[in-house]
Amino acid sequence: MSLGLPQIQLNSGHSIPALAFGTGGKRDPTAQNDPRQALLDALQEDTQPYSLQAAWSIMENLKQEGLRKDIGLSNFGASDIATLSQSWTFVPAMNQIELSPHCAHDPRTSAIVDICAKHHITPMAYSSLSPLRTPREHFPDDPGAPQSTCPISSGFEEGQPLRPLLHRIGSQRGGMTETQVLLAWTWQVFRGCIVTTTDKRWRMGEYLRTFDHAPLTQEELDSISKVGETKYYRRYPRALA
């Protein structure tokens, strides 16, 4: 499918941690100057396995040619970013990573956030609402994972330690929902940008009204972080390189 756009605003390498175009969408072989096809062709010609730096330089070419306004990363760990920084011409605009109170305390997350700050790369949080959702997949072996004191195998309701706290904070603030409190925590703690989703119009309104409320206090932020740390959980654990 050709998007019919002269330029795409932002393209993040959307894989683990390889670089590729977004998800979905079929290619239109008749499309002229299809940037998606251009990247795929370039990758095809490259010798396998291509390095992160080689892949990033292809992304940079897209930006240089004006086919992308900004280019970014997805699920890049701190060492991947350090590797890339040795040769990049353009600093990535953002790095999309999973960020929630259940994985913020993971030293691997802090390392990513720190190196992003050092290079002025915006952290783009995904799956920030995972503490309120049913889990996506079983917890795989992850030797680098912090210990959880909250059991995660005893059913997800018992495994949602944050819900009562979010509810209490929301009620004390005059009707903020659990979802809004969690979004506010993510935004205030990481000062980046949040990517979320819904198929419901009312939920979209709920998300947007988060920012009508006064910011959470430091005490509220800390209490959420503290309870979040009792459980280590990632919705996309395999994305952690």
Ligand SMILES: NC(=O)c1ccc[n+]([C@@H]2O[C@H](COP(=O)([O-])OP(=O)(O)OC[C@H]3O[C@@H](n4cnc5c(N)ncnc54)[C@H](OP(=O)(O)O)[C@@H]3O)[C@@H](O)[C@H]2O)c1
């Ligand atoms: N780079 C990557 O590897 C990667 C990985 C995952 C996702 N992403 C991106 O991030 C975007 C968001 O991902 P995500 O789905 O993981 O986001 P999310 O913000 O964690 O979750 C959004 C979901 O939360 C549900 N929700 C909101 N409040 C709730 C509540 N109180 N109780 C139960 N459920 C609640 C919504 O359900 P309803 O639909 O019912 O409103 C919605 O489906 C995706 O569209 C994708 O673009 C990127």
